[in-house]
Amino acid sequence: xxxxxxxxxxxxxxxxxxxxxxxxxxxxxxxxxxxxxxxxxxxxxxxxxxxxxxxxxxxxxxxxxxxxxxxxxxxxxxxxxxxxxxxxxxxxxxxxxxxxxxxxxxxxxxxxxxxxxxxxxxxxxxxxxxxxxxxxxxxxxxxxxxxxxxxxxxxxxxxxxxxxxxxxxxxxxxxxxxxxxxxxxxxxxxxxxxxxxxxxxxxxxxxxxxxxxxxxxxxxxxxxxxxxxxxxxxxxxxxxxxxxxxxxxxxxxxxxxxxxxxxxxxxxxxxxxxxxxxxxxxxxxxxxxxxxxxxxxxxxxxxxxxxxxxxxxxxxxxxxxxxxxxxxxxxxxx
Numbered sequence: 001x002x003x004x005x006x007x008x009x010x011x012x013x014x015x016x017x018x019x020x021x022x023x024x025x026x027x028x029x030x031x032x033x034x035x036x037x038x039x040x041x042x043x044x045x046x047x048x049x050x051x052x053x054x055x056x057x058x059x060x061x062x063x064x065x066x067x068x069x070x071x072x073x074x075x076x077x078x079x080x081x082x083x084x085x086x087x088x089x090x091x092x093x094x095x096x097x098x099x100x101x102x103x104x105x106x107x108x109x110x111x112x113x114x115x116x117x118x119x120x121x122x123x124x125x126x127x128x129x130x131x132x133x134x135x136x137x138x139x140x141x142x143x144x145x146x147x148x149x150x151x152x153x154x155x156x157x158x159x160x161x162x163x164x165x166x167x168x169x170x171x172x173x174x175x176x177x178x179x180x181x182x183x184x185x186x187x188x189x190x191x192x193x194x195x196x197x198x199x200x201x202x203x204x205x206x207x208x209x210x211x212x213x214x215x216x217x218x219x220x221x222x223x224x225x226x227x228x229x230x231x232x233x234x235x236x237x238x239x240x241x242x243x244x245x246x247x248x249x250x251x252x253x254x255x256x257x258x259x260x261x262x263x264x265x266x267x268x269x270x271x272x273x274x275x276x277x278x279x280x281x282x283x284x285x286x287x288x289x290x291x292x293x294x295x296x297x298x299x300x301x302x303x304x305x306x307x308x309x310x311x312x313x314x315x316x317x318x319x320x321x322x323x324x325x326x327x328x329x330x331x332x333x334x
């Protein structure tokens with residue numbers, strides 16, 4: 001498979017031009033391109049330019065609003081809602097970030113409900129940004145039904161990722177973003193594209209049969225990580241990012257799509273906590289560092305998400321690569 005090499009700046013320009021050509025205005029296109037290239041810079045290709053055709057098709061079809069203007073509303077002293085105006089999540093997250101920070105600092109804890117938006121981006125950027133402001137953060141979102149419930153064989157839950165971030169005194173925060181499924185959907189799609197097998201724990205075929213063929217998994221159902229434990233977390237996310245905030249379950253997002261094959265419309269719940277308001281304003285960072293030191297004292301360990309920051313330093317100078325076929329697909333959309 002041939003690859004195309006590009007700088008982060010070149011990738012951003014490509015994404016921006018494609019989004020503008022397919023109906024986004026500059027504000028929305030820039031926010032989306034920023035998020036995709038951040039993923040490429042972290043070498044998370046499943047959330048980088050791989051997603052660009054989905055973004056473009058969602059806007060071009062009229063399903064997603066490429067000229068969205070998200071609005072912030074205070075629902076309660078510690079609860080904020082951002083209506084995404086039918087657009088994609090990155091711009092709404094930019095609009096909602098500072099109000100969430102201010103609310104958490106005022107109250108010690110704050111919740112932000114994103115509604116009426118399409119979230120197909122990586123989740124770590126929004127929690128990482130909160131940790132850079134000294135807050136602890138949690139976030140979760142649903143998608144289309146891809147994951148079978150424990151004991152079942154039909155897709156019902158989304159891959160339903162959970163993001164977490166913890167501030168650190170000297171250097172980047174601790175950040176992780178992981179699906180409730182054994183593998184992220186994008187990773188299975190890339191394995192199918194590139195002709196690679198997936199672990200047998202990734203999913204099952206349409207009749208519940210075990211398989212390592214990613215195409216069979218995509219036709220069947222993914223599995224939660226750790227069996228019923230991951231499935232339980234996926235169910236939790238369905239409820240928190242759906243009914244709690246007045247948004248779709250994964251099955252309802254698919255019904256709303258009506259066979260168009262566009263991105264899933266739904267919600268995201270974010271929680272921000274100010275550690276200085278929980279009774280140990282002077283010691284929480286040091287005690288967190290003690291835990292991280294104990295983890296790293298064991299051979300073979302690393303902190304979750306640490307490789308992303310290493311990748312980020314390298315790609316800033318060296319750039320990244322995407323498959324030639326993806327590059328041609330993107331050019332064909334312009």
